[in-house]
Amino acid sequence: MHSQNLINVITDALPTLNKSETKVAQVILSDPDAATRSSIATLAKKSQVSEPSVNRFCKRFNAAGFPDFKLKLAKSLASGIRFVNRNVNPDDDVTSYTPKIIDSTINTLALVRDKISHVRVNQVVDKLIQAKRIYFFGLGASGSVARDAENKFFRFNLPVSSHDDVLMQRMLASTGGAGDVFFVISHTGRTKEVVGVAEIARSNGSTVIGLTAANSPLADMCTLTLDVDVPENTDEYMPMASRIVHLVILDVLATGVTLRRGPDFLPHLEKIKNSLKPTRFPNED
Amino acid sequence: MHSQNLINVITDALPTLNKSETKVAQVILSDPDAATRSSIATLAKKSQVSEPSVNRFCKRFNAAGFPDFKLKLAKSLASGIRFVNRNVNPDDDVTSYTPKIIDSTINTLALVRDKISHVRVNQVVDKLIQAKRIYFFGLGASGSVARDAENKFFRFNLPVSSHDDVLMQRMLASTGGAGDVFFVISHTGRTKEVVGVAEIARSNGSTVIGLTAANSPLADMCTLTLDVDVPENTDEYMPMASRIVHLVILDVLATGVTLRRGPDFLPHLEKIKNSLKPTRFPNED
DNA sequence: ATACTTTTCGTAATATTACTACATTAAAAG
DNA sequence: CTTTTAATGTAGTAATATTACGAAAAGTAT
Numbered sequence: 001m002h003s004q005n006l007i008n009v010i011t012d013a014l015p016t017l018n019k020s021e022t023k024v025a026q027v028i029l030s031d032p033d034a035a036t037r038s039s040i041a042t043l044a045k046k047s048q049v050s051e052p053s054v055n056r057f058c059k060r061f062n063a064a065g066f067p068d069f070k071l072k073l074a075k076s077l078a079s080g081i082r083f084v085n086r087n088v089n090p091d092d093d094v095t096s097y098t099p100k101i102i103d104s105t106i107n108t109l110a111l112v113r114d115k116i117s118h119v120r121v122n123q124v125v126d127k128l129i130q131a132k133r134i135y136f137f138g139l140g141a142s143g144s145v146a147r148d149a150e151n152k153f154f155r156f157n158l159p160v161s162s163h164d165d166v167l168m169q170r171m172l173a174s175t176g177g178a179g180d181v182f183f184v185i186s187h188t189g190r191t192k193e194v195v196g197v198a199e200i201a202r203s204n205g206s207t208v209i210g211l212t213a214a215n216s217p218l219a220d221m222c223t224l225t226l227d228v229d230v231p232e233n234t235d236e237y238m239p240m241a242s243r244i245v246h247l248v249i250l251d252v253l254a255t256g257v258t259l260r261r262g263p264d265f266l267p268h269l270e271k272i273k274n275s276l277k278p279t280r281f282p283n284e285d
Numbered sequence: 286m287h288s289q290n291l292i293n294v295i296t297d298a299l300p301t302l303n304k305s306e307t308k309v310a311q312v313i314l315s316d317p318d319a320a321t322r323s324s325i326a327t328l329a330k331k332s333q334v335s336e337p338s339v340n341r342f343c344k345r346f347n348a349a350g351f352p353d354f355k356l357k358l359a360k361s362l363a364s365g366i367r368f369v370n371r372n373v374n375p376d377d378d379v380t381s382y383t384p385k386i387i388d389s390t391i392n393t394l395a396l397v398r399d400k401i402s403h404v405r406v407n408q409v410v411d412k413l414i415q416a417k418r419i420y421f422f423g424l425g426a427s428g429s430v431a432r433d434a435e436n437k438f439f440r441f442n443l444p445v446s447s448h449d450d451v452l453m454q455r456m457l458a459s460t461g462g463a464g465d466v467f468f469v470i471s472h473t474g475r476t477k478e479v480v481g482v483a484e485i486a487r488s489n490g491s492t493v494i495g496l497t498a499a500n501s502p503l504a505d506m507c508t509l510t511l512d513v514d515v516p517e518n519t520d521e522y523m524p525m526a527s528r529i530v531h532l533v534i535l536d537v538l539a540t541g542v543t544l545r546r547g548p549d550f551l552p553h554l555e556k557i558k559n560s561l562k563p564t565r566f567p568n569e570d
Numbered sequence: 571a572t573a574c575t576t577t578t579c580g581t582a583a584t585a586t587t588a589c590t591a592c593a594t595t596a597a598a599a600g
Numbered sequence: 601c602t603t604t605t606a607a608t609g610t611a612g613t614a615a616t617a618t619t620a621c622g623a624a625a626a627g628t629a630t
Binding site for chain 2: 036037067068070071074075076077078088090092094095097098099101102103105106109110112113116118119121122125140141143144145147148151152188190191192193195217240243244247248251252255256259262263279280281282283
């Protein structure tokens with residue numbers, strides 16, 4: 001449901017426009033930003049047409065009127081600029097690469113927000129709630145994601161551990177069984193070792209949940225997967241956005257588990273929080 | 286120059302506003318999209334103030350007037366950021382808590398994007414470039430952030446390690462000296478152990494960089510800090526966004542270092558990437 | 571408290587801006 | 601050439617926004 005960029009729509013419609021509409025279109029396209037700031041009178045003058053012509057032009061593009069048109073144009077500009085400028089160039093300086101990287105992460109998260117399957121999330125929460133034991137597995141960058149997940153889920157008062165050692169993973173997978181949940185994190189879903197471990201766990205009757213790419217070998221091996229398709233463009237040389245997405249999805253899952261546990265569980269979380277107080281300098285305010 | 290998101294600006298200014306301005310702000314924040322579509326008269330009525338009050342409100346936020354304000358607001362909305370009621374309620378289901386958590390993370394990132402000091406980022410990149418050795422330190426949730434940083438920075442071909450063991454941290458801090466960079470990650474900046482370690486490192490002539498809260502005890506102890514003021518979550522159900530922010534800032538720093546190294550360095554990164562190929566199932570497309 | 575100052579806010583007049591109805595012109599069809 | 605239809609503009613009207621000014625409220629100092 002990504003609404004089409006208004007500027008593209010106008011450009012596409014250009015050949016079908018009549019004389020005065022074309023004039024208006026050209027003026028708008030030549031400087032869309034200026035158009036958003038000008039009144040119908042000034043725009044009419046610039047285009048050398050009458051004001052009603054401009055108004056008709058706006059209505060032709062499904063706007064209620066000129067002000068509404070300007071609004072839509074402004075929105076197109078705002079979202080467009082962010083989309084185009086996503087890549088970091090070799091000659092970028094701090095002031096440009098910093099927002100670019102953050103924007104790119106934001107965009108990816110927005111994408112995931114709109115695409116993630118709520119049904120699937122619910123199913124995974126189900127499995128996690130029922131688990132007698134949870135293992136988080138990951139290698140490389142996903143290793144620290146797994147570790148973060150452990151740090152989050154141990155609070156639920158059940159045996160949780162994270163592992164980034166393949167041999168350890170293999171051994172644990174082979175000793176697991178019903179009631180054990182193996183939560184396997186992998187950006188590509190194609191790492192042979194990881195897929196192998198998932199296969200072992202699965203064949204022993206454990207539940208295997210994958211946080212990984214859709215339709216990957218790992219995904220095929222899992223009881224249940226949370227598909228994440230992160231566009232690769234920023235991850236040219238090192239994983240970036242995918243880790244973040246994985247972490248946020250784990251946040252979502254943890255929240256899901258907390259909510260299912262109900263309000264009686266909150267004092268327990270509070271207790272964990274308070275246990276850290278003596279390790280800290282008191283807050284002055 | 287990156288213009289700050291108008292909605293954040295308004296939210297931040299909320300405490301400094303007077304009675305009628307507050308009314309207007311609340312109405313706008315409760316449904317910013319509706320605000321962009323309404324006239325000054327309807328907005329005034331909704332806020333139960335006069336039209337000039339709305340107008341003054343707009344000018345206060347550096348808009349030429351009401352229409353200009355609407356335009357800026359629309360642009361802010363279009364940047365992919367949704368501002369819903371950010372808190373998760375006990376009776377939320379998947380379809381509501383999932384977007385809430387992701388939106389809240391996005392919102393935090395957008396805030397950091399607009400507030401982070403580029404000068405400071407540059408200074409930190411300077412230090413990292415010059416480092417003979419880098420240690421990433423963190424405890425708890427910051428432990429996995431430190432580990433992720435190690436995974437990222439080892440690619441730059443210099444001795445990097447991450448540690449989440451306080452004793453290890455102390456020992457390393459005491460043996461360090463000029464040329465060593467201790468990169469200390471802490472959300473609160475108030476954990477006694479961490480501050481102590483930073484102090485030891487500092488007193489031995491090492492460079493200590495803090496990724497932590499501004500004006501915290503840890504920040505005071507550092508050679509250089511990257512201040513991150515993530516609104517502390519009082520809500521039980523909301524996960525910490527600070528980890529995510531820390532990770533993204535480390536992405537920014539890694540990018541900064543890569544760019545400084547120049548294009549000659551890219552083959553090296555390529556080599557690391559390729560080294561993983563044999564561990565993966567080939568991609569079918 | 572009281573008078574004085576400053577800030578806040580609304581009324582009403584005015585200016586700006588956008589829209590509509592209708593007239594005119596241009597183009598197309600017969 | 602008409603006649604018809606589409607395209608465009610004019611002028612009036614409606615709507616929307618802004619300004620100037622003054623009243624009320626809040627704050628200060630005496």
